[in-house]
Amino acid sequence: MGRGYVRFWDPDAERFDIPTWPWKLAPSHLKTRDQLVEMGLRPHQPPAGQVMWNNKKLGVRRAYLFDVALAGPPKARSAAQVASLEAARRRRRICPTCGREQAYYLSTALKECTTCADGLEAAA
Ligand SMILES: [Zn+2]
Known part of the structure; x- marks a missing residue:
């Protein structure tokens, strides 16, 4: 485990404003927007958490995570x-x-x- 493991391990949101996991260590029911799109879904609720990781060039990056049970098909256009x-x-x-x-x-x-x-x- 790298240093990011400890730095970004905060599932109870004690240090970050929302529950946070290191990259790839988030619970499996939480997906990034891209992962939902791949499944034919879209987030319909605010993020339930985030994954964070340190990119050597770009610094600390984050991706919001959405509960797959609260996601749904893309909204139909009126x-x-x-x-x-x-x-x-x-x-x-x-x-x-x-x-x-x-x-x-x-x-x-x-x-x-x-x-x-x-x-x-x-x-x-
Ligand atoms: Zn013409």
Whole structure:
């Protein structure tokens, strides 16, 4: 065991503000956000603890831990959110020069459809 073992061993949160374990020594029902995502879950509650470790280059790092029993599937988007996302995507396909909706997203460099951009290039 390295020095981090003692330094970050605090399951009763006596020294840290939330229960803390050294890297890889947390109870198995507590998962990091990335681990939950790998399981198709998302945290729906505040963190139940954290793991801490010392990175030689970056210093002390932490990752919050979430109780897997309190996690669930990603929250479904509301109809209004879906509509607003679709409208935003649609706006990125409408050419401001010819006003046509294209099947592709307009290039942010050209700022118009390729037909209009080609026309301008030919006229130049
Ligand atoms: Zn156009």
